[in-house]
Amino acid sequence: MKFYYGSGSPFAWYVWLVLEHKNLNYELNLRSLQNGELKKPEYLAINPHGKVPTLIDGDLTLWEATAIVEYLEERYPQNSLLPKDIAERAIARRLVAEGYSYLYPALRRLMELTLLRTEGDGELAEILTTLNCIGSELTYFENILNSDYFAGNISIADFAIYPLLALFRRFHQRRPQLGPSERIWPKLNRLMQRIEQLPYFTKTYPPHWKG
C-alpha cells in the first residue's frame, strides 16, 4: 500500500492511526500542504481534489479519509475499530461525522485567522467568536465521553477526533495568550493521553510539530 499524507493534516492523521492500529504494511509518502505539489498533474492523477490523504492498495486508489477508513476496516478486519453492536457502530460513525461537520470547520477557520497567516493574526473579535464555537463543540464531546473511549473500546471515533483535539492544543501552544484548553475539558484531555500512550502513536506524530 502507498499512503500519501501531509504533516499535521487531521484527515491524514486519522488514516495513519488506523493503518498503524491494524498493523498494516505501507509506504509512507509525505507531501507538502503548502508548496503546490498537491496541485501538480502527477498528484492530481491520483487524487483529483489535490488533497491528502490518498491510499493506493493494489488496483484501488482511494481518497477521502472516512471512505479510506471504512475500506481498511472491511478489507483488513483485524484489530477492528468498529463496535460489534450495530447501534454502537452507528454512534461511532456519527461521532466521526460530528467531528468533521462541526468541530473541524471551526478549527479550520481558527487556523485561517491565526497559524496559517503569514502576516499577523486576523480580527481578535472573530478569533474569539471562533474559539467560542470550538468551545461549544468540545463541551459537547466532553459531555458524551463517559468511558475510556468514545464508543466503549477504541474506535474510529477516537482516531478521527484525536487529531482535531491535537490541532486545538497546538493552537494554544502557539498562542498561549488566548488561554489554555486542558483545564476546561479534562475527559478529552485524558482521552488524548490514552491515544498518546499507544505503542505506535509517536510514529504518527506530525513531523513538523516535532522539536
Ligand SMILES: N[C@@H](CCC(=O)N[C@@H](CS)C(=O)NCC(=O)O)C(=O)O
Ligand atoms: N474531505 C477530505 C479532506 C482532505 C483535506 O482537506 N486535506 C487537506 C489537509 S487537512 C489538504 O490536503 N489540503 C491541501 C490543499 O487543499 O491544497 C478527506 O476527508 O480526506
